[in-house]
Amino acid sequence: xxxxxxxxxxxxxxxxxxxxxxxxxxxxxxxxxxxxxxxxxxxxxxxxxxxxxxxxxxxxxxxxxxxxxxxxxxxxxxxxxxxxxxxxxxxxxxxxxxxxxxxxxxxxxxxxxxxxxxxxxxxxxxxxxxxxxxxxxxxxxxxxxxxxxxxxxxxxxxxxxxxxxxxxxxxxxxxxxxxxxxxxxxxxxxxxxxxxxxxxxxxxxxxxxxxxxxxxxxxxxxxxxxxxxxxxxxxxxxxxxxxxxxxxxxxxxxxxxxxxxxxxxxxxxxxxxxxxxxxxxxxxxxxxxxxxxxxxxxxxxxxxxxxxxxxxxxxxxxxxxxxxxxxxxxxxxxxxxxxxxxxxxxx
Amino acid sequence: xxxxxxxxxxxxxxxxxxxxxxxxxxxxxxxxxxxxxxxxxxxxxxxxxxxxxxxxxxxxxxxxxxxxxxxxxxxxxxxxxxxxxxxxxxxxxxxxxxxxxxxxxxxxxxxxxxxxxxxxxxxxxxxxxxxxxxxxxxxxxxxxxxxxxxxxxxxxxxxxxxxxxxxxxxxxxxxxxxxxxxxxxxxxxxxxxxxxxxxxxxxxxxxxxxxxxxxxxxxxxxxxxxxxxxxxxxxxxxxxxxxxxxxxxxxxxxxxxxxxxxxxxxxxxxxxxxxxxxxxxxxxxxxxxxxxxxxxxxxxxxxxxxxxxxxxxxxxxxxxxxxxxxxxxxxxxxxxxxxxxxxxxxx
Numbered sequence: 001x002x003x004x005x006x007x008x009x010x011x012x013x014x015x016x017x018x019x020x021x022x023x024x025x026x027x028x029x030x031x032x033x034x035x036x037x038x039x040x041x042x043x044x045x046x047x048x049x050x051x052x053x054x055x056x057x058x059x060x061x062x063x064x065x066x067x068x069x070x071x072x073x074x075x076x077x078x079x080x081x082x083x084x085x086x087x088x089x090x091x092x093x094x095x096x097x098x099x100x101x102x103x104x105x106x107x108x109x110x111x112x113x114x115x116x117x118x119x120x121x122x123x124x125x126x127x128x129x130x131x132x133x134x135x136x137x138x139x140x141x142x143x144x145x146x147x148x149x150x151x152x153x154x155x156x157x158x159x160x161x162x163x164x165x166x167x168x169x170x171x172x173x174x175x176x177x178x179x180x181x182x183x184x185x186x187x188x189x190x191x192x193x194x195x196x197x198x199x200x201x202x203x204x205x206x207x208x209x210x211x212x213x214x215x216x217x218x219x220x221x222x223x224x225x226x227x228x229x230x231x232x233x234x235x236x237x238x239x240x241x242x243x244x245x246x247x248x249x250x251x252x253x254x255x256x257x258x259x260x261x262x263x264x265x266x267x268x269x270x271x272x273x274x275x276x277x278x279x280x281x282x283x284x285x286x287x288x289x290x291x292x293x294x295x296x297x298x299x300x301x302x303x304x305x306x307x308x309x310x311x312x313x314x315x316x317x318x319x320x321x322x323x324x325x326x327x328x329x330x331x332x333x334x335x336x337x338x339x340x341x342x343x344x345x346x347x
Numbered sequence: 348x349x350x351x352x353x354x355x356x357x358x359x360x361x362x363x364x365x366x367x368x369x370x371x372x373x374x375x376x377x378x379x380x381x382x383x384x385x386x387x388x389x390x391x392x393x394x395x396x397x398x399x400x401x402x403x404x405x406x407x408x409x410x411x412x413x414x415x416x417x418x419x420x421x422x423x424x425x426x427x428x429x430x431x432x433x434x435x436x437x438x439x440x441x442x443x444x445x446x447x448x449x450x451x452x453x454x455x456x457x458x459x460x461x462x463x464x465x466x467x468x469x470x471x472x473x474x475x476x477x478x479x480x481x482x483x484x485x486x487x488x489x490x491x492x493x494x495x496x497x498x499x500x501x502x503x504x505x506x507x508x509x510x511x512x513x514x515x516x517x518x519x520x521x522x523x524x525x526x527x528x529x530x531x532x533x534x535x536x537x538x539x540x541x542x543x544x545x546x547x548x549x550x551x552x553x554x555x556x557x558x559x560x561x562x563x564x565x566x567x568x569x570x571x572x573x574x575x576x577x578x579x580x581x582x583x584x585x586x587x588x589x590x591x592x593x594x595x596x597x598x599x600x601x602x603x604x605x606x607x608x609x610x611x612x613x614x615x616x617x618x619x620x621x622x623x624x625x626x627x628x629x630x631x632x633x634x635x636x637x638x639x640x641x642x643x644x645x646x647x648x649x650x651x652x653x654x655x656x657x658x659x660x661x662x663x664x665x666x667x668x669x670x671x672x673x674x675x676x677x678x679x680x681x682x683x684x685x686x687x688x689x690x691x692x693x694x
Contacts, residue, residue, distance in 0.1 A: 073472040076448070080476060083452040101423070105430040109456035125420040129427060 002331045006093040006338065007043045009112075010034045010056070011085045013099055014077055016065040018048035022231045023180070023206045024065075025259050026119045029141075029158045030098040033117075036159070036327035045092070047085045059084065078102060086110050094334060101129035107136060113341050115333065117156070120145060120256040137337055139330075142278030145256045153333050157281070158257045159326025160317070164234050165241070165266040167314045172243035174200040175302070176269075178232070178260045179249070180208040181217060186250035186274070188216040191226055193248055193272075193298045201248070203228045204240060241267035246289070246305050249273040250298060258282050262321040265289070268310035272301045282321070288313040349678045353440040353685065354390045356459075357381045357403070358432045360446055361424055363412040365395035369578040370527070370553045371412075372606050373466045376488075376505045377445040380464075383506070383674030392439070394432045406431065425449060433457050441681060448476035454483060460688050462680065464503070467492060467603040484684055486677075489625030492603045500680050504628070505604045506673025507664070511581050512588070512613040514661045519590035521547040522649070523616075525579070525607045526596070528554040528564060533597035533621070535563040538573055540595055540619075540645045548595070550575045551587060588614035593636070593652050596620040597645060605629050609668040612636070615657035619648045629668070635660040 010033060016024035019031035030046075031054065037044045038055045046052065050060035061084050066074040082103050085095055089110035097103040097116045107114040115137040121127065130150055140146045140155045175197070177190040187203060194201035203226070207213045220226045232240065237260075241247075247264040249255070254277025261271045261282045271289035273279040285291040289308065290301035319325065357380060363371035366378035377393075378401065384391045385402045393399065397407035408431050413421040429450050432442055436457035444450040444463045454461040462484040468474065477497055487493045487502045522544070524537040534550060541548035550573070554560045567573045579587065584607075588594075594611040596602070601624025608618045608629045618636035620626040632638040636655065637648035666672065 073470065076470075076472050076475060079449055079452045080479065083455070087455050102426055105426045106453065106456065108430070108434050109453065123420065123423075125423050128423060132427065 002335055003338070004041045004331075006334070007045070007091065008037060008334070009085050009088070009092040009095045010037075010044060010046050011082070011095060011097040011099050011103055012046060012048040012052070014049050014062050014065055014081050015067045015074075016049075017068065018046065018052040018054065020065075021068075022233050022236075024067075025158075025257075026098050027065075028160075028259060029117070029119065032159055032161055032323045033096070033327065033330060035161075036323040037330075040327060040331065047081065059088070082106060094337060096330075101126045101133075104129055104133040104136060107133060113137060113337050115139065115153075115337060117141065118145070118147075118150075121147065137333075139333060141257045142255075142281050144254055144276075144278040144281060153336055154329065156326055156329040156333065157321055158259055158262070159321055159323040160259060160262050160266060162266055162318060162322055165238065165263050167266070167268050167311070168238075168242055169268060169310060171245055171269075171305070171310065172241075173245055174202055174243045176240050176244040176247050176264075177201060177203045177205070177249075178237065178240065178247060178264070179205045181205050181213050181228075182208040183212050183216070184251060184253040186252045187212075189250035189252075189295055189298070190248040191217065191220050192295050193250070193302065194226060195220075196295070196299045197302045199245070199302065200224070201226050202240060202243065204230065204232045204236065206231045237263060238267065241269045244269045246302065247271045248298065249279065250292070250295070251277070251279070253277070255279050255282075261289075262317050265313040266317040266321075268313050270305055270308040270310075270313060272298050284316060288316050349682055350685070351388045351678075353681070354392070354438065355384060355681070356432050356435070356439040356442045357384075357391060357393050357395075358429070358442060358444040358446050358450060359393060359395040359399070361396050361409050361412055361428050362414045362421075363396075364415070365393065365399040365401065367412075368415075369580050369583075371414075372505075372604070373445050374412075375507075375606060376464070376466065379506055379508055379670045380443070380674065380677060382508075383670040384677075387674060387678065394428065406435075429453060441684060443677075448473045448480075451476055451480040451483060454480060460484060460684050462486065462500075462684060464488065465492070465494075465497075468494065484680075486680060488604045489602075489628050491601055491623075491625040491628060500683055501676065503673055503676040503680065504668055505606055505609070506668055506670040507606060507609050507613060509613055509665060509669055512585060512610050514613070514615050514658070515585075515589055516615060516657060518592050518616075518652070518657065519588075520592055521549055521590045523587050523591040523594045523611075524548060524550045524552070524596075525584065525587065525594060525611070526552045526598075528552050528560050528575075529556045530559050530563075531598060531600040533599050534559075536597035536599075536642055536645070537595040538564065538567050539642050540597070540649065541573065542567075543642070543646045544649045546592070546649065547571070548573050549587060549590065551577065551579045551583065553578045584610060585614065588616050591616045593649065594618045595645065596626065597639070597642070598624070598626070600624070602626050602629075608636075609664050612660040613664040613668075615660050617652055617655040617657075617660060619645050631663060635663050 012018040012030035018027040044056035066072040086106040089112040275291035359365040359377035365374040391403035393403045413419040433453040436459040622638035630636045
């Protein structure tokens, strides 16, 4: 039995609104956890931007995300937002931080336990902070993204809001790339695959690396076979899924989780992804898509898309990557922390 | 009577070593305060880079300043360095912070009072943090640099180590610019003055704005009348002072304090400075230099340099800008804080 009679503070990033309008994986997951916990009956306070939308109590000191409002200085915003939850720590039984290594630096100054979901290591240099706070409570978002030097309470896969991505029984004809336009995401490889297959490719996402976009993507845009439509919101994603034979995700760096893979699968769309990082955990090879090692294998996988059972894609997401599954896993983690803390008190 | 039976933590910045090898005003002042307090018999712990030099106890988690070592990530270093003093707050009776608005964000999480010397406001945006922590203890480094919205315990002028800048009784012939090579510092105005006077100008300092250097400084460098010698250490400064008829400091932005003005005066060198900001507090017009409003007035001031009594320059620094004077002023501030804290305890 889970004792839900505890007060949880969820500390969300403030790069974007929680949930984000378009891009913003960390804020998406923080939102899904918050809403899921509220549904389960927890007393939850979300620390996020003031324009955030939540059924929990919202506590905000920053009006808008620093990526959305040039008037916001990210450093100033961060040094106002993060301490806010710690200055009110006594009002909570647990602080669940999604704010990277920065929030750890306040964690030893309060009595309230702090759980950090590590959404990714942006640089090996930040490991020094995790090493210092290695006695903290951590959750990994995939086994692939675990740091060997850290002790984790669990891996909890990100859960998506399945109601946002309705199942689409009929496959489309096009290939789709959905993600940041950046070398790491292998947009140029998706273009190569589409060209070799003679299939249409629709590219959507924020341009994170302008030079890469100009050199490796833009020259191929012809307004017909290869098109770029900018970032898309949930409705835009669903429109893309409706047209998709498959989502191509030929990432060059190991993915940390890959929310978009689960979203595509939720809509019944198979994913052709690189056989590295968390893709191996999110995609079941031959069942919800194909794991490939290079462009040629991806081209062959496009030829085998009819083998994929679309309802099975949806089903797998429901089982492993739903908000319910995620929140149930976090409830176990919370219970473990409360137990460990109670033991500390007894000593 | 000052009760020195207290433990002081001095939190220095980690852009440079404390004291810095060359440039680094904040670290210089933090060092001077630390050494001065130790001389007076206080129990002082300096939180600074590991390569720092001090007679206090040194506590360090970062090996080298992030401006001196490209391997150091400034953000990671900051999030390791600042919490270190707060995590050990209980070991101190006072934390004297020189770490800008960032350290404030930890101040409410500890019982130990925090005094912040505000070395300057880098942007109006950081005022939000100071506004939030307006109940903190603050010292201004000049009346000119006071924020109207903040309550200060005192203005305490920066003090320099007079033993580093020996008095030089005989005036040199050259004009000297000493400071960051940046538009704000008016290097181009110093060049204009030198050219109009037909005097030699030696420019020293780190190049902070490369474009400015290339466009406004470099074209005038002729290896004879206008020369640039890069950044200088203390010995280099003294060599410059030996050759100086005057130091030109025609800053465009109001100076916050202007350590170099005091250093020049300490060596007996008059300073021709802009009549704005703290220059009006550091330089006594007609006595230790001249305060001017424009290039033409500066040119006329060069013609009047013989009116300045060099020993009087030294004397004024001894009185107002020595480490002893500064530390005595801080001792008064500390005493006031301890008294206020004792009153809080009684309530």
